Amino acid sequence: MDGLLVENEMLLWTGTPPGSEQLELKQQVLDRSTDSTIKNRAVMGVSAPSITPFFPEQGTGNGAAVLIAPGGAYERLAFDKEGIDIARWFNSIGVAAFVLKYRLPAEGHRNSHCVPLQDAQRALRLIRSNAERWSLHPDKIGCIGFSAGGHLTATLGTRYTEPVYAPMDEVDLIDARPNFLILGYPAIVPGNTEAKPNFAPLHRYPGDQQVDANTPPAFLFHAHDDWVSSEHSIRFYSALKQAGVEAELHIFRAGGHGFGIRGAEGAVAMWTNLCEEWLQATGITPGRMSLTHEQQPL
Template sequence: MKHYLILFTLLFISLAGFSQNHIIPLWENTPPLQKEMSLQEEAIQEGILRISNVQIPTIEVYLPTKQIATGKAVLIFPGGGYGILAYDWEGTDFAKWLNSQGIAGIVVKYRLPISKSLTDPKEVPLLDAQRALRLVRHQAEEWNIDPNQIGIMGFSAGGHLASTLSTQYAHQLDRELDSIDLLSARPDFSILVYPVITFNERFTHGGSKKNLLGENPDPDLVTRFSNELNVDENTPPTFLIHAQDDQAVPLENSILYYQALHAAGVEASLHIYPKGGHGFAFGMGRGAVANWREVLLDWINNLN
C-alpha cells in the first residue's frame, strides 16, 4: 500500500508540474526603446495583484486542452491608467476563464510609459502590443491556434492600448527588425471593456493621457492617440462594454468608438449597462452587468 501511495504522489507531482501556462519574454536581450538601468519590477498583492515598473515585458500563455480547443486566442491587456497593471483582476483571471471556453488566453505584461528606463515612452506600449500579437501568430501552429482567429481584449487603459493596436497595428518605428516583426500585428477581433478611447479633454481619463503623453502633449499626439479618429474599414470587428455610471472613464469613450466603427462599415457590438461603475471586471455582485461574458461568448462564436 505504501508503495502505491509513493507512486501516486510522484505521479501527482509530475502532473502538477506540467502546467498549461508558461511565460515568454517579448524581446531577446534589452527591449527596444529601453536603456540599461538597475530598475526592478514591483508587484503588490492587495486584493488585486498590481504590477508596476515593468522592465521585461512578457506574455503569459494559458492554453486549453486540445479536446475543447476552438483554435481561437485572445491577448489580454490589463488596465491601470498606464501606471500599473491590474494583472490578475483584468488579466490572468480572464485567461483562465477563456481556457474553460476552449479559447487560448494570453496575458500581456507590457511596459508602462512612466518608467524612467524608456527612451520614447509614448511608443513603448504599442510596440509591446504589436510584438505580443506577432509572437502569438509566430507560435500559432505549435500552440494549436488558428493564426486568423487571434483577438485582443483590453480593460480601461488596456482598452486604450487595444484600440491603439486595432487602429495603428501597421505603425512602424525606425529600428532593426527580425523575422517575427515581418508578421501582421492586426488583431482579427477586438474586445474593449470600459475602455479609454479618446484624449479629447472633455471625455478622456486624465491619468491615462498624462502617463502616456506627458503633462502638456503636442496636439498632433492627442489626435494620434484619440483612437476614434483613426478607425477605418480595416479596423477589426469590435465588442464594446461600458457602464452608464462609470465615473472614471466616461461612457462617451465607447460611444465615440462605436460611432466611428459604424461609419467605417466595421462590424461592431456596443453593450451599455446602467450600473457597474468602473473596473468591474467579471461584474460579480453588480447586477445585470455580471452577464456580459455570456453576451461576449455569443458574439465571438458568431464572428464571420
C-alpha cells in the same frame, strides 16, 4: 519582486526592448488582496515585457486566441483581475489566452508614448508566429483590453502597421493586425486628463480618430455610471459604424469602473455571455451544438 511574475511567462524581446536601453528599472508587485484565496496584484516597474500563456484543457480548444491587456491607468497593470481571471474565462470557452505584461509610459522609457504599442505589436506577432506550435488559427487571434488596456487594444487595432520599432528578427515581419477587438470600459480619448507622462499614449493615439475600414470587428461594453464616461465607448463604436466595421456595443445601467469578471454584479455580469455569443456570431468561435427535442433535459 524581481524577475518573472509567473512560471510560464514568456519574454517578448530577445535582449533589451527598444527604448529601454540603459534603463535600470525594478519590477514591483503590489498585492492588494483582501481575501487570501483570491489574488489581486498590481504590477509596476516593467522592464521585461512578456506574455503568459493560458491554454484550454486538452481537446477543448477551438483554435481561437486572444491577447489580454490589463488596465491600470497606464500606471500599473491589474494583472489578476483584468488578466488571469479573463484568461481562465476564455479557456472555459475553448479560447487560448495570453496575458500581456506591457511597459508603462511614465517609467523612463524612450519614446514613452509608444512603448505599450511596441509591446502589443510584438506580442501579437509572437503569438501568430507560434500558431502551428500552439494549434491556433492565425486568422482568429484577437485582443481584449480593459480601461487603459482598452485604449491599447484600440490602438493595436488601428495602428498595427505603425513602425514604432525597428524589426529585430523574423517575428517582426509577421502581420500584427488582430482579427477582432474586445474593449471593456476603455479610455479612448484624452478628454480632460492632464498631460501627465502616463497619459502620453492617449494624447498621441486618440482611438476614435484612427478607425478605418480595415479596423477589426469589435465588441464593446461599459457601465453608464462609470467615472470613465461611456462616451469613450460610444465614440469608438460610432467611428467603427461610420467606417462600415462590424461592431456591437453594450452600455449597462450600473457597474462602475474596473469590474472585470470578479466585480461584475447584476446585469453587467452578462457581458461574458454576450461576448461569447458575439464571438460565435462572427465566426471566431464555433457555436454550441443545439439539443434536439429528444435531448432536452426534463
